[in-house]
Amino acid sequence: MLIREIACRPVGPLERPVLFRPEKPCTVIFDENEAGKTAFVDVLVNLLFRRSSARSRFQSRRFTEFDGCVKIEHGGMEIAFGGSVDLDRRLGLPPQFARLPIVRGSDLAVLWSGDRDRKAPLIDACIQHFASDLRENLDTVIKNIRAEAGLTARRNAWSQGALTGIEGFLNLYRCKDLYLKDLAERERLRRMLQEVEGRLAAVRQELQGARQCLRQLEEERNAALCAAGRMLAGKLSELNRLYRDAGYERCTPEDAGLWAEIDVKLDSLREKKLSLQQEMENCEAELQEIRERLEALNINCRDAEAACRSARSALDTAMEEANRRGRLLSNALGELRNAFSTAQAAGARKEKTGWALLAVPVLAVAAILLFYAGLLLPGGVAAAACIGAAVWSAAVSAACRQAEKEAAERAFRLLRDFGVQPPARMDAAVSAFERYCLEEEERLKKEVAGADRACREAEAYHQRLLNEKAALLQKSEVLQTSRQRARTMLQTCGNELAAAEQVRQELMTRTGKPSRSELEKALQEKAAVEKEMTKIKAQLESCLGPAGEWQERLAGLEKYLERYPSPRSMEDLNRLQGEKEAAEKRLKEEEQELQAERDALQQQIFEASRRLVAAGCEDVGALAGRLAEAEGALKAAIRKALAALWAQRVIEAARGSVEDALLEPLARASQIFRYITGRYDSISYTRRDGDLLFQVTGSGRTYGEEVLSDGTKAQFLLALRLALLERFLGGEKGFLVLDDPLLNSSETRKRRAIEVLLDYARNGWQVIYLTVDAAVPDIFKGYGGDLVALKRVRNLYQPPELRNES
Numbered sequence: 001m002l003i004r005e006i007a008c009r010p011v012g013p014l015e016r017p018v019l020f021r022p023e024k025p026c027t028v029i030f031d032e033n034e035a036g037k038t039a040f041v042d043v044l045v046n047l048l049f050r051r052s053s054a055r056s057r058f059q060s061r062r063f064t065e066f067d068g069c070v071k072i073e074h075g076g077m078e079i080a081f082g083g084s085v086d087l088d089r090r091l092g093l094p095p096q097f098a099r100l101p102i103v104r105g106s107d108l109a110v111l112w113s114g115d116r117d118r119k120a121p122l123i124d125a126c127i128q129h130f131a132s133d134l135r136e137n138l139d140t141v142i143k144n145i146r147a148e149a150g151l152t153a154r155r156n157a158w159s160q161g162a163l164t165g166i167e168g169f170l171n172l173y174r175c176k177d178l179y180l181k182d183l184a185e186r187e188r189l190r191r192m193l194q195e196v197e198g199r200l201a202a203v204r205q206e207l208q209g210a211r212q213c214l215r216q217l218e219e220e221r222n223a224a225l226c227a228a229g230r231m232l233a234g235k236l237s238e239l240n241r242l243y244r245d246a247g248y249e250r251c252t253p254e255d256a257g258l259w260a261e262i263d264v265k266l267d268s269l270r271e272k273k274l275s276l277q278q279e280m281e282n283c284e285a286e287l288q289e290i291r292e293r294l295e296a297l298n299i300n301c302r303d304a305e306a307a308c309r310s311a312r313s314a315l316d317t318a319m320e321e322a323n324r325r326g327r328l329l330s331n332a333l334g335e336l337r338n339a340f341s342t343a344q345a346a347g348a349r350k351e352k353t354g355w356a357l358l359a360v361p362v363l364a365v366a367a368i369l370l371f372y373a374g375l376l377l378p379g380g381v382a383a384a385a386c387i388g389a390a391v392w393s394a395a396v397s398a399a400c401r402q403a404e405k406e407a408a409e410r411a412f413r414l415l416r417d418f419g420v421q422p423p424a425r426m427d428a429a430v431s432a433f434e435r436y437c438l439e440e441e442e443r444l445k446k447e448v449a450g451a452d453r454a455c456r457e458a459e460a461y462h463q464r465l466l467n468e469k470a471a472l473l474q475k476s477e478v479l480q481t482s483r484q485r486a487r488t489m490l491q492t493c494g495n496e497l498a499a500a501e502q503v504r505q506e507l508m509t510r511t512g513k514p515s516r517s518e519l520e521k522a523l524q525e526k527a528a529v530e531k532e533m534t535k536i537k538a539q540l541e542s543c544l545g546p547a548g549e550w551q552e553r554l555a556g557l558e559k560y561l562e563r564y565p566s567p568r569s570m571e572d573l574n575r576l577q578g579e580k581e582a583a584e585k586r587l588k589e590e591e592q593e594l595q596a597e598r599d600a601l602q603q604q605i606f607e608a609s610r611r612l613v614a615a616g617c618e619d620v621g622a623l624a625g626r627l628a629e630a631e632g633a634l635k636a637a638i639r640k641a642l643a644a645l646w647a648q649r650v651i652e653a654a655r656g657s658v659e660d661a662l663l664e665p666l667a668r669a670s671q672i673f674r675y676i677t678g679r680y681d682s683i684s685y686t687r688r689d690g691d692l693l694f695q696v697t698g699s700g701r702t703y704g705e706e707v708l709s710d711g712t713k714a715q716f717l718l719a720l721r722l723a724l725l726e727r728f729l730g731g732e733k734g735f736l737v738l739d740d741p742l743l744n745s746s747e748t749r750k751r752r753a754i755e756v757l758l759d760y761a762r763n764g765w766q767v768i769y770l771t772v773d774a775a776v777p778d779i780f781k782g783y784g785g786d787l788v789a790l791k792r793v794r795n796l797y798q799p800p801e802l803r804n805e806s
Contacts, residue, residue: 001074001091001101001734002766007798008047008068012039018068019798022768024789025761029770029796030777036793037770041104041739044070048087049098058104075732093728096126100725102737108717126665126724186608193601200594207587214580221573223564225543226557232543233554236536243529251511251522259516262504269497276490283483290476297469304462311455318451322444329437332414336433339411346400669723676715676752683720694720711744715753718742722760735766743773751779758784 006020013036020040031037045054046066070081074091081087088097243249363386370379415433513519544553567573670683673696680698687693694705696716705713718741725734736757742750754776761767761784769780780788 001072001729001732003070003735003737003768004073004078005071006040006044006047006068007070008043008066011043011066012036014039014043014793014797017798018043018796020796022766022789024787025765026758026767026769026780026784026788027791028777028780028788029768029791029793030774031772031793033772036796037772038105038739040793040796041102041737041770042066043068044737045102045104047083048072048081048102050083050086053086053098054083057098058102059107094126097728100721100728101735103721103739103741106740106743108714108721108741126727182608186605189601189605189608193598193605196594196598196601200591200598203587203591203594207584207591210580210584210587214577214584217573217577217580219560220564220567221570221577222557223560224567224570224573226554226561227567228570229540229544229554229557232536232540236533236540239529239533239536243526243533251513251519251526253523255507255511256516256519256523259504259507259519262500262507263516266497266500266504269493269500273490273493273497276486276493279486280483280490283479283486287476287479287483290472290479294469294472294476297465297472301462301465301469304458304465308455308458308462311451311458315448315451315455318448322448325444326441329418329440332418333433333437336411336414339408339414342406343408665720665723665727668726669719672719672722672756673716675756676719676749677712678748678752683716709744711746711749714741714744715749718753722756733764733766735768736760737768737770739770740772742776743771747775750776751783754779755783758787761787 003022006018008014008018010016010018013034018040029037029040042054042058043066045058047068047070048054049057051066066083068082072079072081072087079090081090086095086098088095363382367379367382367386370376370382373379418433418436507519508514511519511522513522561567666683666685670681673680673683677698680696680703682697683694684697684702685692685694694716695702696705696708697703705716708716722736725736738757742753745753757767757769758780769776771777777790781790
């Protein structure tokens with residue numbers, strides 16, 4: 001039974017049509033989570049089984065439609081499945097076979113959701129399938145025998161009805177030891193109660209003695225308190241007398257503080273007076289220096305003012321000369337340009353008469369030709385015109401040359417007047433004079449600028465002197481103000497010094513001390529006396545109460561002093577009183593504990609007696625009579641139950657021949673499981689409470705399947721699945737579709753399990769393994785070599801060319 005083709009339209013995460021045709025015995029599909037591996041298994045189970053079966057048996061996801069086909073080769077025939085019939089029904093196998101060849105989503109349970117935690121349905125189905133000739137149902141016989149004996153159908157225990165008849169006897173026998181224990185316990189508790197009551201009486205007597213001793217210590221303590229009060233009162237009177245005689249009441253910390261402030265103030269005022277005197281001397285010296293500098297500045301200011309007037313006069317002269325010279329140059333340049341214009345105009349007129357000079361030869365030739373032709377009149381006109389043109393052009397040329405000459409002479413004369421060398425040409429004369437004018441203008445500007453700069457420098461120097469003079473005058477005013485302020489402050493400081501000296505003299509008179517150190521010494525002595533007086537008062541208040549009650553309290557304590565004329569010290573009495581109080585507290589606690597223990601014992605005795613009274617066994621004789629009666633009834637019931645169990649063993653032995661059909665697959669499963677784990681040797685099972693429980697044995701110890709780890713349980717279920725598949729298919733080869741069943745297995749066991757799967761592939765089985773574990777493809781390829789084909793989910797999609805053909 002091998003898969004030849006899986007084809008399906010897109011569904012769920014599979015976004016393109018699926019076409020999978022196994023090329024090798026072992027195919028490993030490795031990809032990331034949610035890539036579509038479990039969806040591929042959903043396609044397979046929904047095409048091999050009806051939709052309801054796929055959902056109930058494999059918890060397949062409820063996609064809208066599975067449109068496709070799975071082709072299976074079985075018994076030499078190719079069978080197509082499209083989701084209309086279940087695989088197990090089509091092949092004539094029990095429905096429990098459905099989950100054996102396919103593992104979806106790492107779920108190795110061999111049954112579907114309703115019975116996934118039970119093994120009995122699968123084993124019973126295997127027995128019925130493997131041993132179809134032994135179909136007698138022996139359960140009814142066993143059930144009737146057990147019911148007759150009063151046993152339940154599933155457990156070796158009496159039924160509710162049978163228990164009702166013997167419940168009283170069972171309870172008596174069940175509680176026999178408890179009743180005997182209660183009798184013994186009650187006697188023991190009574191003895192303990194007597195012991196506790198004796199100890200309680202002793203503790204109470206000791207507690208009474210401790211209280212009597214505490215009363216005596218309190219009286220002696222009062223006597224010691226009276227003696228200490230008398231002594232402290234005497235010390236306090238002596239200290240009061242010393243306080244009055246030494247005059248400590250006139251010495252106060254306020255006077256000492258005031259004296260210290262006056263001394264500090266006197267020192268500060270003396271320093272301030274010296275500082276003000278020094279400040280006045282400094283002001284006088286600076287004022288004298290300023291006066292001398294002002295005299296020198298006045299002389300310099302007069303000289304600078306004369307220099308400013310001289311520079312300003314020179315600047316005015318330079319500017320007037322520059323203006324005059326500029327006007328002369330401008331007039332000369334205009335006259336020169338007029339002469340040049342006149343010369344240019346004469347030359348232009350001269351050039352304009354050039355046509356007349358050209359016409360003279362022409363007219364002469366024309367006159368000659370006309371005369372030769374005999375045309376005298378036209379020839380005369382032409383001759384006259386020729387002569388007139390010649391005369392007119394000669395006169396115009398002479399006038400133009402004269403005008404040009406006069407213009408040139410006038411221009412050259414101007415150049416010579418200004419000291420410029422006349423050039424050969426008239427236009428060059430104009431250019432040369434323009435250059436001369438520019439140079440002369442630049443020279444005049446420089447002279448004016450120099451005079452202006454000298455004027456500004458003289459004025460700036462004069463202004464600096466004025467500013468310096470103003471600053472010195474301002475500084476002189478500030479110094480005079482400072483000198484006046486210092487003189488006023490010096491007078492005020494002298495007044496404050498006199499007042500401070502007077503206050504110090506008053507302090508000396510009031511305190512009677514010649515100096516501040518003597519006053520501070522007296523204050524220290526006063527503080528020591530007051531501290532001692534405060535300490536004595538505090539001791540008196542702690543012993544005798546408030547000050548107004550001391551005498552009354554001492555009078556009240558006189559009787560204790562008469563009774564104890566030489567009392568021990570307060571320290572010894574307090575220590576003894578503490579010890580006695582601690583002893584009293586300990587005895588009280590012990591008394592309370594013993595009282596609580598006595599109450600608890602009385603309650604325990606009552607509880608033990610209550611159970612015995614309720615059972616009617618207040619003593620040992622009554623309990624023995626009740627037990628003899630219950631013994632006869634229970635023996636009869638036990639005989640009937642033993643007979644029923646013996647009959648059940650006989651029937652179970654007969655049924656054992658039916659379950660021998662499981663020995664072969666269990667032996668094969670044990671072999672596979674031992675190879676994978678390397679630890680467990682055999683697999684067995686027992687029936688309990690209507691179900692079947694598997695055990696595995698290794699190193700002489702047996703373990704139930706419930707104590708196995710998740711990884712080991714997955715390896716056990718995989719071995720059982722493979723063995724049962726072999727037995728169901730007989731000699732035929734089958735397919736295995738496994739969705740990461742070894743995810744929780746260790747590296748070593750995972751390798752061994754993969755070796756087992758590859759052995760099946762070598763023997764003709766078909767293995768399709770889906771995984772997210774990156775190490776699994778390498779293990780398959782390392783052990784299987786060319787036997788293994790590695791694919792991704794995208795490799796399961798139908799190629800585009802085949803899709804177009806379809």
